[in-house]
Amino acid sequence: MTPDTARAAAADPAPWVVPLEVPSLVSLPDVGLAGPDDLIEWLWMRLGEEGLLAIDEGSVDVAVAVATGLVPGALVIDTAAAPRQRDWVAEQATRRIELVLADEPAARAGLELLTPIAGLSIGPPRPAPAVPPVVQEPVAVPGFGWVLPPGAGLGRPRGRHGAQGDGRVIIDAGTGFGTGLHPTTRLCLQALARHAADGGRLDRVLDVGAGSGILGIAAALCGGGHVDAVEIDPHVHGAIVHNATLNGVAARVRLATALADVAPLPEGGARPATAPYDLVFANIVAPVLVELAATLRPLVARPGGTLILSGLRGEDVATVAAWYERLVGSPPTIHDAEGWHCLVLRT
Ligand SMILES: C[S@@+](CC[C@H](N)C(=O)[O-])C[C@H]1O[C@@H](n2cnc3c(N)ncnc32)[C@H](O)[C@@H]1O
Secondary structure, three states: OOHHHHHHHHHOOOOEEEEEEEOOOEEEOOOEEEOHHHHHHHHHHHHOOOOEEEEEOOOOOHHHHHHOOOOOOOOOOOHHHHHHHHOHHHHOOOEEEEEEEOOHHHHHHHHHHHOOOEOOEEOOOEEOOOOOOOOOOOEEEOOOEEEEOOOOOOOOOOOOOHHHOOEEEEOOOOOOOOOOOOHHHHHHHHHHHHHHHOOOOOOEEEEEOOOOOHHHHHHHHOOOOEEEEEOOOHHHHHHHHHHHHHOOOHHHEEEEOOHHHHOOOOOOOOOOOOOOEOEEEEEOOHHHHHHHHHHHHHHEOOOOOEEEEEEEEHHHHHHHHHHHHHHHOOOOEEEEEOOEEEEEEEO
């Protein structure tokens, strides 16, 4: 690094991005032919100590995955094959990935390493877009009430009331999906409010794909008893505990990483069983809902149990509705907002 570039780096330490298009095979120096995953591992070895902060391996929208044939249109997934089939990024003929490097000199050094690699297409390095600080405002969810930032207090937030609803849940944003802004979450909160207003049972609640914990916590605040929050991503478990504590319901929320962890063991098992649940939320993408259907069935109270399924695009509704109608024995009520759909089923 020259004194000039060193000065520039000190003045502008913002991360830089190097975009790459990676075909199914590239030729790595000292390694030979390698696939995209090998390239990613190699990049960490070569640049991990040289300012490589992250590699965004890309993502594939469900609609794009179906349209391009990466997943079968029917979204019918054999459970054993599901993890492999859901790895849609890996199925793409050309992977678009982005390297995030500590600063411009690190990005230039990365470029020097990458340029000789045959088959790689390298985009121009650029400064990473600035991430705006999270400024949380109270979020109105008509029919339910409000999702409030910490510190907003439990008093009345400004704005419209009445049909708005009286529910209030405090969520510290930036810690797991579920801030009240996304239509899929809002549809679930509205379904919860209707369930509570109709006198639906809430003694035992299951929140599958808990994210920030918002749905299970809101149910606990609406008069719910015990809540099991199942979240596959252990990085957001701390957020669920934090949010449950902010709302004063932590003692009633139990965490698990997999649905199997809250399912009762076969007879003779030692695990305390909370099932059957009066109310089950699952706001997850359609393939996972299909995959979980058979496991969820025995966990829902019969009769009198309610299932609230969300995260569905229009094209997913028929498949998911058919699976769950078969399991539950009655058709769903369907609610929608901004292109997203939510199914409510009663046993
Ligand atoms: C769309 S977010 C929903 C978060 C929150 N419940 C809400 O409604 O806003 C889906 C969450 O499900 C989790 N998830 C995905 N597959 C899962 C699985 N098989 N079991 C449990 N959680 C899963 C994801 O990590 C993510 O946090």
